[in-house]
Amino acid sequence: MHRATYLLQIFFYLLYSCRGQNCPERNGRFADPNQCDAYLECEDGVPTPKLCPDGLMFSNEASFFSYPCVYPGQTDCSTRTTTQPAKPTAICPHQFGYFLLGDAYNCGQYLNCAHGKGYTFTCPEGLAFNEISLRCDWADLVPSCNAEGYLGFSCPVTYSNELGYPAEYTYHRAAGSCDKYFICIQDRPRLFRCPEGQAFNEDTKKCEDERDVPGCYSQGLQG
Structure with a gap:
């Protein structure tokens, strides 16, 4: 592993040398013009090619005293479209990253990979994993998720006037x-739950004491 890292450092050193790229400033970190996970670190005018771990990208916005490698989506790679070859494991497509598990009808689980080890997480009920923002979001706001299929509910068309x-x-x-x-927001569903001991009153459209909601307290329709 150390040998591979060393060889990559040599490769990028030669690459930068061939490009004739020197330090734009005496101290700082500077993005590779083509590769999103590569950058140049300059200390006292001496350039050192660096490479983020597989799955992470270099951020121009990171301060010199903070770690410069972030998850995809947290930095702009639109003009730096190449990356190092992936180093997948049996479960992780990259050494680092967040990845959706399931399909458009099962959007609530995701995989967090760190050093090639995968950890499965589940979004709170009703939320889906957003591969763009890398967080759990309303299902109707996640492009890869079929909100109606995932939540098991389609909004009826209702006219207001x-x-x-x-x-x-x-x-x-x-x-x-x-x-x-x-x-239902513009005919797209979002799931909510009343606080414990309360039930949703379809007449008032509010969560109320379950004892005051007809058909709920005696039947115990919770869950």
């Missing part, structure tokens, strides 16, 4: 549950 315009927000209690409900 005599002109026939669709209602911007509508509320619907989840089938077979008193404490879960959907808010």
Whole structure:
């Protein structure tokens, strides 16, 4: 492993030398013009080619005293489109990174890879993993997720007035549950849950004491 790292350092040193790139400033870190995970570190005018770990990218915005390698999506690689060859393991496509598990109908789990080891995480109920922002988000805001299929609910078309315009927000209690409900925003569903001991009242469109919501307290439709 150390030998491979050493050889990569030599390679990038020769690459920078051939390009004739010197330190733009006496001290600092400077992005490779073509490769998003490579950069030049300058100390007292002496350039040293550097390479981020597989799966991480160099950030121009990192201060000189902070770690400069970040996850994809946290820096702009639109003009630096090449990267080092991937170093996958049995479970991880790269040594570092966040990766969606499942498909468009199962969007809630993701894999966090660190040093080639994978750790599985599950988003909070109703949320889906967003591969662009690398966080759990509303399912309807995740391009790779089919929100209706994932949540098991499609918003009915509801009109708000005599002109026939669709209602911007509508509320619907989840089938077979008193404490879960959907808010449809422009006909796209988002799942919510009332606090413990409360149930969603379809008449008032609010979470209320479950004892005050008809059909909920006696039947115990929680969960």
